Amino acid sequence: MANEDDRFQKGIDLEQVPPTFQHAIEVSGWFGVSWLWIDSFCIIQDSDADWEREALQMHKIYKQGFLNISADAAVDAQAGLFQSRHPTAVQPVVLELPESEETIYLTIDERNMFKWASEGPLSQRAWVFQERHLARRILHFTDREIVWECCAKSPYFASETFPNGAPLNNVFDNKPKIQPGSLLSRPFESSDELYNLWEDLCHMYSEKQLTKVGDKLVALAGLANEFHERIPDDSYVAGMWRSTMPRSLLWEAWRGPVGRKLEVAPSWSWASIDGQIQKKFHSGTKGDQDTVCTVLDIQAQNAPGGSIGNHQNPELTLYGYLRRVTIHDNHGETTLFPYRDKRRRDLVIHEGMRQVRCDNAWRRYDSTDYSRDDGIQCETTEAFFLLITAESSDISGLLLEDSEEQSAFRRIGTISVSGAVAIAVRYRFKEDIANWDEAWNDLKGSYRTGGHSPDGESESSVSSTERRRIHESRDEFDEGPLSSMDPKDASITEKLYARRGQSFDDSSLEKLSPRTIKLV
Numbered sequence: 373m374a375n376e377d378d379r380f381q382k383g384i385d386l387e388q389v390p391p392t393f394q395h396a397i398e399v400s401g402w403f404g405v406s407w408l409w410i411d412s413f414c415i416i417q418d419s420d421a422d423w424e425r426e427a428l429q430m431h432k433i434y435k436q437g438f439l440n441i442s443a444d445a446a447v448d449a450q451a452g453l454f455q456s457r458h459p460t461a462v463q464p465v466v467l468e469l470p471e472s473e474e475t476i477y478l479t480i481d482e483r484n485m486f487k488w489a490s491e492g493p494l495s496q497r498a499w500v501f502q503e504r505h506l507a508r509r510i511l512h513f514t515d516r517e518i519v520w521e522c523c524a525k526s527p528y529f530a531s532e533t534f535p536n537g538a539p540l541n542n543v544f545d546n547k548p549k550i551q552p553g554s555l556l557s558r559p560f561e562s563s564d565e566l567y568n569l570w571e572d573l574c575h576m577y578s579e580k581q582l583t584k585v586g587d588k589l590v591a592l593a594g595l596a597n598e599f600h601e602r603i604p605d606d607s608y609v610a611g612m613w614r615s616t617m618p619r620s621l622l623w624e625a626w627r628g629p630v631g632r633k634l635e636v637a638p639s640w641s642w643a644s645i646d647g648q649i650q651k652k653f654h655s656g657t658k659g660d661q662d663t664v665c666t667v668l669d670i671q672a673q674n675a676p677g678g679s680i681g682n683h684q685n686p687e688l689t690l691y692g693y694l695r696r697v698t699i700h701d702n703h704g705e706t707t708l709f710p711y712r713d714k715r716r717r718d719l720v721i722h723e724g725m726r727q728v729r730c731d732n733a734w735r736r737y738d739s740t741d742y743s744r745d746d747g748i749q750c751e752t753t754e755a756f757f758l759l760i761t762a763e764s765s766d767i768s769g770l771l772l773e774d775s776e777e778q779s780a781f782r783r784i785g786t787i788s789v790s791g792a793v794a795i796a797v798r799y800r801f802k803e804d805i806a807n808w809d810e811a812w813n814d815l816k817g818s819y820r821t822g823g824h825s826p827d828g829e830s831e832s833s834v835s836s837t838e839r840r841r842i843h844e845s846r847d848e849f850d851e852g853p854l855s856s857m858d859p860k861d862a863s864i865t866e867k868l869y870a871r872r873g874q875s876f877d878d879s880s881l882e883k884l885s886p887r888t889i890k891l892v
Contacts, residue, residue, distance in 0.1 A: 396408060399511065444493075464533055575649060618760050620651075622770070639783040671689070696757075697755060699718075699740065718740065719797075726801075730792070740793055742787040753785075757787055762870075783891060
């Protein structure tokens with residue numbers, strides 16, 4: 373700010389301007405453009421107020437600009453746009469085949485042609501991710517050649533090697549722009565396509581780097597605005613859309629330890645971790661048929677600036693099923709089925725002062741798998757299991773811990789269970805059962821799915837008397853006054869306790885009761 377007046381009154385000495393910016397001025401002249409936006413020049417660098425004001429307008433600048441100049445090979449402003457290279461490096465060998473009337477171009481492998489798009493210095497920056505997707509036209513200055521990218525349907529790619537475009541299978545390392553001009557106009561079969569596209573973008577964005585971690589959601593707000601114009605009736609909070617919850621809460625930390633939790637987003641948001649994430653499921657609105665949890669409310673205070681999704685301390689209130697559990701990760705022991713899981717994990721389910729240990733060492737369909745957001749594999753993890761989806765013989769949900777706030781929880785990871793372990797999670801053992809561990813062994817012994825036992829034994833090999841007892845118990849147990857329940861209770865209860873081709877002895881079991889859970 374100290375030299376602001378001098379710049380307005382005297383101008384800027386171009387000899388003092390870094391090479392990349394000098395070259396950008398030259399490129400602007402190629403197109404007869406008189407105005408050039410450079411963040412570090414146009415935003416007062418030591419003024420928080422100016423940055424906050426301009427940061428909210430950045431998406432408009434890059435979306436409405438005539439051309440975005442991209443210094444893809446530059447590690448900093450001193451590197452410049454122009455690279456030394458041999459002219460023949462961008463000239464493909466052309467082979468004419470008279471007999472077949474075909475023309476063949478021999479050039480660098482297309483898998484390596486666009487490595488700069490995913491591995492170049494500029495591609496790692498989070499702010500650049502949004503700028504690229506919003507820009508109408510981009511001129512990429514790579515270490516090998518100049519590449520053109522735009523929003524046209526075809527060809528939206530051209531280069532010095534292929535000035536008229538090329539029929540390549542792998543363009544921009546399979547990460548092309550989302551073409552925002554067509555995002556609001558092209559027809560979608562359903563909104564699920566938009567939501568799935570958003571999740572793919574979040575996955576790619578999460579691996580990018582930020583100088584200031586506080587910018588994580590701000591640097592994505594422009595893209596969120598683009599989507600919100602297409603789905604105006606939905607609510608966007610902390611990088612997520614309400615209509616895709618609770619299924620979209622099942623994101624996972626990816627590729628090892630993520631380092632730290634960030635205070636820029638609530639624990640249930642993918643933006644709360646400093647690292648790459650992956651989606652466990654696509655979470656379009658049509659995926660609600662297997663969700664056993666309901667979103668009741670999202671409370672969020674608008675943060676200064678009014679940018680979409682720019683909220684302070686959002687709280688998410690859910691209605692569903694919660695179990696207190698302990699996960700024992702036995703690093704030195706492998707299961708009998710190592711192709712399914714490399715380690716044996718046992719799940720202890722607590723109910724009051726009692727507990728049952730669900731071991732999964734002997735059958736491949738009885739399993740417990742989990743992922744901590746901090747990337748750490750602990751021998752013992754004490755947590756709460758919030759059930760989110762119940763599909764086939766599997767249940768997936770969130771791992772939670774008590775928050776400092778009263779009656780609230782913080783997310784610490786995800787968990788999935790299957791087979792008889794999933795049955796033990798969705799039910800509780802009756803209080804009058806003397807030995808819950810014996811009841812667990814009986815449950816495992818009676819569990820079958822799809823007409824087969826998990827050990828490969830056909831259900832027909834079970835005695836007809838035992839099979840009749842199991843089915844009679846099941847039919848009697850499934851009868852319940854759903855019509856007299858609260859609608860939100862009836863909906864998730866019906867989905868959680870659907871048998872889905874499973875048979876087991878439920879004489880020692882009783883159903884859970886849903887409750888309200890607040891996440892921060």
